[in-house]
Amino acid sequence: MKNFKMMLIMVLLCFAFSMNISLVAEASDTPEFPECAEYNISEGGTQSFELINSSGDAVYITISKEFSMQIRSISNGTYQITFTSPGAWKAGYKIVVSGDKISSAYSPYYSTITGSITSSKLYKDSTKQVSYHLTYRVQGIYISTGIRSIISGNSIKVYAI
Numbered sequence: 330m331k332n333f334k335m336m337l338i339m340v341l342l343c344f345a346f347s348m349n350i351s352l353v354a355e356a357s358d359t360p361e362f363p364e365c366a367e368y369n370i371s372e373g374g375t376q377s378f379e380l381i382n383s384s385g386d387a388v389y390i391t392i393s394k395e396f397s398m399q400i401r402s403i404s405n406g407t408y409q410i411t412f413t414s415p416g417a418w419k420a421g422y423k424i425v426v427s428g429d430k431i432s433s434a435y436s437p438y439y440s441t442i443t444g445s446i447t448s449s450k451l452y453k454d455s456t457k458q459v460s461y462h463l464t465y466r467v468q469g470i471y472i473s474t475g476i477r478s479i480i481s482g483n484s485i486k487v488y489a490i
Contacts, residue, residue, distance in 0.1 A: 366390035368485040370404045370426075382414070382489050389413040390487050395423075404429055410487055412476045416442055422451055422461055424478055424485075430456040431480055437461055447471065457481070460490065 366378035375393035382388050395407040404426055411421035420439035425432045437451040444467030452460045462475040475490045 364488070366392065366487040368392040368408070368487070370483050370485065378487075380489065387415065388489060389415070392485060392487060404483070408485060410476065410478055410485075412487070412489070414474075417444065417467065418442065418446060418463070418465055420446075420449070420461060420463060420476060422459070422476075424459055426480060426485075429480065431459055431478075432456075434459040434478075439463060441465075443467055462490070 364380070366376075366380060368376050373394050375391060378390045378392075380388050380390065389412070391409075391411040391413075393409045393411075395409060405428070407423055407425050409421060409423050411419070413419045418439060418441045420437070422434055422437040424434045431453065434451055434453045437449060439446050439449055444465055446463050447466050448462075448464040450462050452462070454460050457480050459478045460475060461477075462473070465472045465474050477488045477490045479486045479488070
């Protein structure tokens with residue numbers, strides 16, 4: 330009985346200690362990596378970002394504005410969104426921005442390094458958001474993943490989904 334009480338106390342202390350550590354980690358205001366890539370439309374050109382996904386792996390996002398002589402507004406134009414999950418897959422699409430809204434999304438593509446993509450679908454969810462849903466299969470496991478782009482003010486935000 331004495332051993333049981335001692336074991337219970339040790340388990341409770343370990344639990345309390347682990348809770349304290351997780352609370353300290355959550356209190357951090359400055360994450361090591363941002364949760365999304367935020368393309369500055371005013372800056373333009375090609376902008377590249379490194380993010381950490383929910384599995385703790387690095388992913389890379391590149392957003393670039395395609396050159397056009399016809400564009401009158403800084404924000405209006407066609408943007409290429411590219412997302413790379415190293416060692417797994419690469420995917421992307423184009424969006425057309427007009428009047429601070431996404432007027433269309435097209436040319437979705439993907440390639441795999443390992444595994445396979447069993448389904449893919451590009452959606453224009455609204456005038457502010459586009460989602461590219463992928464089902465990635467690796468070693469018999471199916472993973473729902475993808476990319477989401479949101480136009481917000483003077484930026485295009487790209488998230489892993």
